[in-house]
Amino acid sequence: MLVSSFLKKIAAAGIIIVTLLPTVSAQQLPVKPGPYRPDTASLKQYHYPAWFRDAKFGIWSHWGPQAVPRMGDWYARGMYEEGSANYRHHLAHYGHPSKFGYKDIIPLWKAEKWEPERLMALYKKAGAKYFVSMGSHHDNFFLWNSRRHKWNAVNMGPHKDVVGIWQQAARKEGLYFGISEHLAASYTWFQASHRADTSGPNKGIPYDGANAAYADLYHTNASPGDKGWLTTNPTWMQEWYEDVKELVETYHPDLLYSDSELPFGNIGRSMLANFYNDNIAFHKGRPTAVYNCKQPSGGMWVQDLERGVQDTISPFPWQTDTSIGDWYYRTGQPYKSATDVIRMLVDIVSKNGNLLLNIVQTPEGEVEPDLLQTLDDIGNWMAINGEGIYGSRPWKVFGERPASAANIKAGNFNEGKLAYTAEDIRFTVKGNDLYAYVLDTPGDEIRIRSLGRHSQLNNKKITHIKILGSEEKIKWKEENDALVIYRPAQLPAGKVTGIRLSLK
Numbered sequence: 001m002l003v004s005s006f007l008k009k010i011a012a013a014g015i016i017i018v019t020l021l022p023t024v025s026a027q028q029l030p031v032k033p034g035p036y037r038p039d040t041a042s043l044k045q046y047h048y049p050a051w052f053r054d055a056k057f058g059i060w061s062h063w064g065p066q067a068v069p070r071m072g073d074w075y076a077r078g079m080y081e082e083g084s085a086n087y088r089h090h091l092a093h094y095g096h097p098s099k100f101g102y103k104d105i106i107p108l109w110k111a112e113k114w115e116p117e118r119l120m121a122l123y124k125k126a127g128a129k130y131f132v133s134m135g136s137h138h139d140n141f142f143l144w145n146s147r148r149h150k151w152n153a154v155n156m157g158p159h160k161d162v163v164g165i166w167q168q169a170a171r172k173e174g175l176y177f178g179i180s181e182h183l184a185a186s187y188t189w190f191q192a193s194h195r196a197d198t199s200g201p202n203k204g205i206p207y208d209g210a211n212a213a214y215a216d217l218y219h220t221n222a223s224p225g226d227k228g229w230l231t232t233n234p235t236w237m238q239e240w241y242e243d244v245k246e247l248v249e250t251y252h253p254d255l256l257y258s259d260s261e262l263p264f265g266n267i268g269r270s271m272l273a274n275f276y277n278d279n280i281a282f283h284k285g286r287p288t289a290v291y292n293c294k295q296p297s298g299g300m301w302v303q304d305l306e307r308g309v310q311d312t313i314s315p316f317p318w319q320t321d322t323s324i325g326d327w328y329y330r331t332g333q334p335y336k337s338a339t340d341v342i343r344m345l346v347d348i349v350s351k352n353g354n355l356l357l358n359i360v361q362t363p364e365g366e367v368e369p370d371l372l373q374t375l376d377d378i379g380n381w382m383a384i385n386g387e388g389i390y391g392s393r394p395w396k397v398f399g400e401r402p403a404s405a406a407n408i409k410a411g412n413f414n415e416g417k418l419a420y421t422a423e424d425i426r427f428t429v430k431g432n433d434l435y436a437y438v439l440d441t442p443g444d445e446i447r448i449r450s451l452g453r454h455s456q457l458n459n460k461k462i463t464h465i466k467i468l469g470s471e472e473k474i475k476w477k478e479e480n481d482a483l484v485i486y487r488p489a490q491l492p493a494g495k496v497t498g499i500r501l502s503l504k
Helices: 006-012 050-055 085-093 102-108 116-125 162-172 183-194 212-218 234-251 266-282 338-349 369-388
Strands: 057-061 130-136 176-181 255-258 290-293 302-306 318-323 353-358 425-430 433-438 445-448 462-467 476-478 483-486 497-503
Touching (some): 050 130, 116 162, 116 369, 130 183, 130 255, 162 176, 162 234, 176 234, 183 212, 234 266, 266 290, 318 338, 338 353, 338 369, 338 425, 369 433, 462 476, 462 483
Parallel strands (some): 057 130, 176 255, 290 302, 302 318, 318 353
Antiparallel strands (some): 425 433, 433 497, 462 497, 476 483
16 A cells, blocks of 8 residues: 555645546446446445445455565655665665666565465454455556556466455455555656656666656656646546456455545546446345545445544444555564554444454565464454444444543544543444443443433443453442443453443
């Protein structure tokens, strides 16, 4: 995905958000017949599928040739940015990008230790209900068996249909399957490959992206002023449409992710109508389609927040995408702990969202041992506490926070600002059961203000309380200002404690 993501994208590219509409009309684009048309009124007929609302937790494979240098995200661009860490690494290990470019990194990606079925079984055990494969990152290298684009993983690199193999493994484990496309930003993102050094011994020598022989990988030169995250070039917009159409109609994914707002006005709406209609036809009238993009949905898709969360309950289902570490493999990178992931998951679910978590793979295809342990720890917690996660819905309020807690507004890239204490409680509900999750190890008493006798939130009687994973009988009492639950002699493992409250 994105080294530091959407904000970095904006800063690095000098992005100006432009709303110029393409000259290609949506009516000129081939859209599969069905109930959806490429207009807002039609797309507002969309219904969120139950599988996505119930799943809550998915795992993503952000993987491809950019893992090869072991330098993290955005390498295919950074290696052409004179003076950057990736540029210096490239000079030291591969040579100057006028002679050894990204096209020469691609054959080095072999994926020789990739075991997709083993990994998928591990992801299922960790509690994931859906899996998302990278389709193509901004490097314009396709991980699917494309008839349109020769720079793909069947023709080059591992010589494998990575998307298709991941899909087979997901189906074997009963997981829903998604694909992410980052192509719409590729056209302007990759323009760095057309430059040359401005100083030093290679001053003025064009990088290999300027060679017209490789324009199908690096694209041609963008027009002056075409510097936004999304291009203003109508030809490129139509190319994007046809590429995504091929991807959708080859694999018929349950979920499609775009690393941007809905791209390109009417062209984007045509893509979305085609995806929804194709999904309905493929599933014989029982649609599973979910579309993620970084734009408020208005009920037409699932809004995605990158490395960020909402600050209240959203009226529409939404999703956070984040990574356990960097987006691509980087030597020595720090990883989130199981507790970090679980806290984020519970907070997101309490606000009507899902969590999509990228698990970093080495260029060879392995997952490092410390990540395997983290996945195991997440799975062990989910096995005990998942009853209040899967299939749940938000309660009347998402939860409680300490009075001193900082006010973190909804948005992208706010996950690093979040801090959780034993006074942070998050609610979910399923049937007659209310679940309260305490986000850090509690003291002798757990006080839930929302359930006090004088609270206006709960008009039902509490008949039973159970701490998930504990067989001890729980002592509790209702006070005017709070429900007081007394901590049992021994809490289940982990810092996040789940409590089931039976209501009548």
